[in-house]
Amino acid sequence: MVKKWSERFDEPTSEIVKRYSASVGFDYRLAMVDIQGSMAHAQMLSKQKIISKKDLSNIAKGLKQIQKEIDRGQFKWSIDDEDVHLNIEKRLIKLIGEAGKKLHTGRSRNDQVATDMRLWLRGMIDQHLTQLQKLQKNIVQLAEQHVDTIMPGFTHLQVAQPVSFAHHLMAYFEMLQRDKSRLLDCRKRTNQLPLGAAALAGTSYPIDRKYVAKLLKFDGVMENSMDAVSDRDFLIEYNASAAMLMTHLSRFSEELILWSTDFFDFVEISDGFCTGSSIMPQKKNPDIPELVRGKVGRVNGHLVALLTLMKAQPLSYNKDNQEDKEPIFDVADTLLDTLDIFAEMIAKLTVKSENMELAALKGYATATDLADYLVKKGLPFRDAHGVVAKAVKFAIKKSVDLSDLTLIELQKFSKLIEHDVFQSLTLQGSLNSRKHLGGTSPTAVKKAIQKAKLKL
Numbered sequence: 001m002v003k004k005w006s007e008r009f010d011e012p013t014s015e016i017v018k019r020y021s022a023s024v025g026f027d028y029r030l031a032m033v034d035i036q037g038s039m040a041h042a043q044m045l046s047k048q049k050i051i052s053k054k055d056l057s058n059i060a061k062g063l064k065q066i067q068k069e070i071d072r073g074q075f076k077w078s079i080d081d082e083d084v085h086l087n088i089e090k091r092l093i094k095l096i097g098e099a100g101k102k103l104h105t106g107r108s109r110n111d112q113v114a115t116d117m118r119l120w121l122r123g124m125i126d127q128h129l130t131q132l133q134k135l136q137k138n139i140v141q142l143a144e145q146h147v148d149t150i151m152p153g154f155t156h157l158q159v160a161q162p163v164s165f166a167h168h169l170m171a172y173f174e175m176l177q178r179d180k181s182r183l184l185d186c187r188k189r190t191n192q193l194p195l196g197a198a199a200l201a202g203t204s205y206p207i208d209r210k211y212v213a214k215l216l217k218f219d220g221v222m223e224n225s226m227d228a229v230s231d232r233d234f235l236i237e238y239n240a241s242a243a244m245l246m247t248h249l250s251r252f253s254e255e256l257i258l259w260s261t262d263f264f265d266f267v268e269i270s271d272g273f274c275t276g277s278s279i280m281p282q283k284k285n286p287d288i289p290e291l292v293r294g295k296v297g298r299v300n301g302h303l304v305a306l307l308t309l310m311k312a313q314p315l316s317y318n319k320d321n322q323e324d325k326e327p328i329f330d331v332a333d334t335l336l337d338t339l340d341i342f343a344e345m346i347a348k349l350t351v352k353s354e355n356m357e358l359a360a361l362k363g364y365a366t367a368t369d370l371a372d373y374l375v376k377k378g379l380p381f382r383d384a385h386g387v388v389a390k391a392v393k394f395a396i397k398k399s400v401d402l403s404d405l406t407l408i409e410l411q412k413f414s415k416l417i418e419h420d421v422f423q424s425l426t427l428q429g430s431l432n433s434r435k436h437l438g439g440t441s442p443t444a445v446k447k448a449i450q451k452a453k454l455k456l
């Protein structure tokens with residue numbers, strides 16, 4: 001049977017229009033926060049004597065029943081009722097009658113959906129913060145075992161200077177720490193109550209918005225009703241923070257992929273995160289880090305989608321905003337899974353310390369140390385740079401490391417070089433000398449790890 005949207009209309013809503021405009025297919029996910037918001041709204045209406053205590057207790061009973069039905073998968077969602085809000089309201093009226101019709105007093109779906117999205121996002125951010133904490137813990141735990149593991153540090157993906165593997169890992173700890181603070185910051189602006197804004201201009205009922213904010217644990221009340229129903233900047237901020245976080249994990253993934261090739265052979269990713277090939281029996285492919293790297297694409301794409309969604313909307317609410325849900329749900333789902341899987345992958349990573357050290361020995365990683373040695377003996381840095389460049393060229397021709405050259409050979413490049421040079425040319429010597437705050441020496445890295453643990 002074809003139905004009109006309301007008595008205002010003459011023509012019925014066609015099937016295609018119904019399908020095109022319905023959001024219940026995805027916004028049913030807001031059901032629990034929608035009920036939570038409705039409950040707080042009803043409590044306020046009763047406290048303000050806008051509805052009776054009896055109405056409130058009926059509404060509470062009805063909403064509890066609906067919650068049960070949803071939990072048990074018995075609730076019947078229908079696109080005839082467009083979205084999560086109308087589906088629940090219709091069922092409430094069916095269950096409790098007259099009192100159900102009063103719940104929407106002083107409220108609009110516009111402030112309702114804005115409230116739902118904020119409640120939902122707040123919960124998501126809290127979950128991510130816990131997940132990030134776990135991932136950071138696993139990174140720190142691995143770092144603790146590898147303070148003395150030496151690997152080549154890279155710039156331009158060319159061997160640059162030796163670093164401790166722990167130091168490399170702790171770089172990611174720092175990135176994730178900033179990601180956490182971005183999310184926390186976004187949470188502050190998310191956690192403001194729109195309810196009470198009604199459709200756009202507020203309501204003529206004597207409502208108490210601060211009371212609703214308190215019930216729903218919002219930090220405050222949105223100060224302008226038109227802003228409250230229309231802006232989705234909090235979702236955009238969240239998406240941007242998610243894109244940054246995923247970018248960090250993508251860089252980490254890229255390294256795991258490189259490190260697990262036969263050419264690097266620095267790590268082995270545990271079997272559970274890899275797959276084989278249907279044709280090449282020898283293969284073990286790092287699917288999970290590849291997927292993390294790949295999924296950044298969708299998160300970045302959603303950010304552009306949301307910015308574009310917002311950019312030309314006149315105040316206040318427009319139905320365009322219904323399009324915020326699918327992208328943002330996908331961002332959250334991507335983050336939820338990625339953070340869990342990444343934490344587990346790090347916990348199960350096998351590190352091939354000897355191979356790392358061998359690679360560091362091969363790449364003339366201590367050349368800067370030789371230059372610094374000469375500077376300490378009185379040569380200006382630019383001249384020292386030139387001397388060492390010549391020595392490296394000579395060593396490359398001989399196919400040996402700088403530390404393999406004899407003192408006589410080295411002295412051909414500078415008379416300032418003495419026997420104590422070999423301390424600077426070892427990987428350990430190089431590492432140990434970088435003992436300032438933020439450096440890669442084992443003592444500095446141990447301190448960084450201690451500090452990190454205090455933050456967790």
Ligand code: ARG
Binds near residue numbers: 322
């Ligand atoms: N489903 C809508 C959304 O997601 C709810 C708000 C509808 N408001 C309206 N005036 N049609 O934005």
